[in-house]
Amino acid sequence: MTNPPRTLFNAVVCLQCGHAMPADLHAGACARCGGAWLDARYDYASLPADWPARVAARPAGMWRYAELLPFGDGLPPVTLGEGGTPLTRSERLGHDLGYRELWIKDERQQPTGSFKDRQAAATVSALRELGVDELVLASTGNAAAAYAAFCARAGIKLWVFLTSSVPAEKMRELALYGAEVVKITGTYDQAKQVAADFAAERGVWLDRGAKAVPGKESMKTIAFEIAEQLGWRAPDWYVQAVSGGIGPLGVLKGFEELHRVGLIDRVPKLAVVQSAGCAPMVRAWERGDAVATPVQPDTLITVLATGDPGFAYEILKRANDRDGGAMVAVGDGAAFRAMRRLARTEGFSVEPAVSVAFAGLEQLIADGHIDPDASVVVNCSGHTFSAEKHALEDRYVLHLDVPVPSSEPAHTSEGFVAALRQLDEQVTTVVVIDDNPNDSRLICRLLRHHRNYRVFEAHNGPDGIDLVRQRRPDLVVLDLNLPEMDGFKILDRLKSDPRTRRIPVMIVSAKSLEPEERALLEDRTTSIWQKGNFSAAEMVKHVVGMLGGALDQPDKPLTTTPRRIADGVLEAFGDLDRRRILVVDGNALDARLLRRLLEARHRFDVVEAHSGAQALADLDRAAPDLVIMDLALPDIDGEDLLADLRNRDETRRVPVIVVATHDPAPPLRARLAAQADSVWSKETLDRSSLLAHVETILE
Numbered sequence: 001m002t003n004p005p006r007t008l009f010n011a012v013v014c015l016q017c018g019h020a021m022p023a024d025l026h027a028g029a030c031a032r033c034g035g036a037w038l039d040a041r042y043d044y045a046s047l048p049a050d051w052p053a054r055v056a057a058r059p060a061g062m063w064r065y066a067e068l069l070p071f072g073d074g075l076p077p078v079t080l081g082e083g084g085t086p087l088t089r090s091e092r093l094g095h096d097l098g099y100r101e102l103w104i105k106d107e108r109q110q111p112t113g114s115f116k117d118r119q120a121a122a123t124v125s126a127l128r129e130l131g132v133d134e135l136v137l138a139s140t141g142n143a144a145a146a147y148a149a150f151c152a153r154a155g156i157k158l159w160v161f162l163t164s165s166v167p168a169e170k171m172r173e174l175a176l177y178g179a180e181v182v183k184i185t186g187t188y189d190q191a192k193q194v195a196a197d198f199a200a201e202r203g204v205w206l207d208r209g210a211k212a213v214p215g216k217e218s219m220k221t222i223a224f225e226i227a228e229q230l231g232w233r234a235p236d237w238y239v240q241a242v243s244g245g246i247g248p249l250g251v252l253k254g255f256e257e258l259h260r261v262g263l264i265d266r267v268p269k270l271a272v273v274q275s276a277g278c279a280p281m282v283r284a285w286e287r288g289d290a291v292a293t294p295v296q297p298d299t300l301i302t303v304l305a306t307g308d309p310g311f312a313y314e315i316l317k318r319a320n321d322r323d324g325g326a327m328v329a330v331g332d333g334a335a336f337r338a339m340r341r342l343a344r345t346e347g348f349s350v351e352p353a354v355s356v357a358f359a360g361l362e363q364l365i366a367d368g369h370i371d372p373d374a375s376v377v378v379n380c381s382g383h384t385f386s387a388e389k390h391a392l393e394d395r396y397v398l399h400l401d402v403p404v405p406s407s408e409p410a411h412t413s414e415g416f417v418a419a420l421r422q423l424d425e426q427v428t429t430v431v432v433i434d435d436n437p438n439d440s441r442l443i444c445r446l447l448r449h450h451r452n453y454r455v456f457e458a459h460n461g462p463d464g465i466d467l468v469r470q471r472r473p474d475l476v477v478l479d480l481n482l483p484e485m486d487g488f489k490i491l492d493r494l495k496s497d498p499r500t501r502r503i504p505v506m507i508v509s510a511k512s513l514e515p516e517e518r519a520l521l522e523d524r525t526t527s528i529w530q531k532g533n534f535s536a537a538e539m540v541k542h543v544v545g546m547l548g549g550a551l552d553q554p555d556k557p558l559t560t561t562p563r564r565i566a567d568g569v570l571e572a573f574g575d576l577d578r579r580r581i582l583v584v585d586g587n588a589l590d591a592r593l594l595r596r597l598l599e600a601r602h603r604f605d606v607v608e609a610h611s612g613a614q615a616l617a618d619l620d621r622a623a624p625d626l627v628i629m630d631l632a633l634p635d636i637d638g639e640d641l642l643a644d645l646r647n648r649d650e651t652r653r654v655p656v657i658v659v660a661t662h663d664p665a666p667p668l669r670a671r672l673a674a675q676a677d678s679v680w681s682k683e684t685l686d687r688s689s690l691l692a693h694v695e696t697i698l699e
């Protein structure tokens, strides 16, 4: 019996400064220059001489090239049958265009219909192994569909940021897979910026596209398959429609590696085809520029709408200077004509982005770039799946207007921050589980009326538990009297599942409680409300106070302090292995942002206190390992709270980080610094430095 194949991945190299680092699938930045463009390297000399035969004996699909992929032996892939797509020889189109040997790499036959499935399979597999359970992605459409499907399969919650020009059918497809879809009115480059900021604010993993190791490496398998399908031979040309460039970068690298190990005799020339309305690479190449100038996209072909290709162009330009190749732009009209021609001559229905590649092919031969005797492979993706509107829940797309001046897409302006805050409110999610539709509708309406929260309803226990698992809401509102599975049982289920254990639950029920029942609930819920016994305004105030309101409505003091919230602390601190952090901040929204940032490290349990009194109670009860506090609190001056902490025996040695809303004046800063471990200001806060500092303290 032969041993399982082992990866030969042995280093990560920074493409910007050449610095070599240890092999790490998740490397995020160069240790020397901070550059984000990283590249995997392998021990090519150890590739077995009979590699093609070994590969041929393995199951079809992209994972069969294991030696030249960066995944460890222990990585069980999240798979939907990706890769291993046919290479189909053109019967009639090639002849019509005057080519002798035209091949179509039929990536339509991937799980979600595009070559992005390779990237999604690789990236999601790697993230699942790392334990990541939430991911943010900006996409022009196809990567989103691919990631949504693979994330669904891996149980990873996905946030997708798209521009509003992405067709509604595509958004519905994503929603069907359970992804959270955020629609941005703005360019794709702006959507990327919003997604990055959203991910940083919430402390959620951000997909790094072509810069990261797993995605680009997965794209090499297109080259490996083509070479293998041609009998370990390279075509003369490889043609691809290009937006961000991960496809051509990966494919090129795959061919370069095969050339390096002697399996093919040359690296194919690469034809980069862009839509004329968004062709920054082509324009730069035509001018002979080493760096691309960003453009404002103006094309119907939204999948290809990357206006700023950045460093990807520089890499492709260098390859182009070395191996030959071409870059061409085609108009939308030419693309749609090519689409009809391909469908009629070959029976291939393709999406607009791919028709761009075929229109490019026509132009390349007309311009004399490609010789008619050359062998040519075109990457072909395909079908746009459409989901029925009525199969989806209400509000499956969140809409965000980004008032960023388009001339400076990279600049984070005030309006931008406001938009993010607005988004934070929109993504604040509540699930109401109540079998009485009138009651649940009333609660939903009340909450939606006061805040732009997303509220979902379920009318029985199993549906409710499903909904909570899928949506991971910020709050569950639970009734007790439900048929079949009652509220106590639902609560049991939620509290025993690690995915839902820490989501606050609030009881709103008509049931009159026995003292033991009440005691049981009080330990595990934030508050208990007796139907008919409270005013709607009071309840909404409580919820808003707990979840945090928008910044323009500073938290008003609650008329009834949510008494039980503090008692939920022990429950939240259930995981004794983790370090515990108490976040004290009078602004509930800031507290929540900080909590999410810390929680994303997966090493900390975090509890929020929104007042000095609550902080003191939590300190007694939960003995945190670190306190992070603001100075502005509703009931006590933060400086006094700090002094109090330092004076009490139990808390004297607990490290404290002050994160003040406004930069403290020098005398105050000096007084604080004498008592706290460090003093930061929210105005100038660098989140990653703060996190690094927290990690050092809790080491």
Ligand SMILES: Cc1ncc(COP(=O)(O)O)c(C=O)c1O
Pocket: 114, 116, 140, 141, 142, 143, 240, 241, 242, 243, 244, 245, 246, 247, 248, 303, 304, 351, 353, 354, 380, 381, 382
């Ligand atoms: C069919 C198709 N072609 C080309 C592209 C461009 O991709 P890249 O990011 O590799 O430039 C995409 C991107 O989604 C695509 O879906």
Ligand SMILES: [Zn+2]
Pocket: 014, 015, 016, 017, 018, 019, 030, 031, 032, 033, 034, 035
């Ligand atoms: Zn570097």
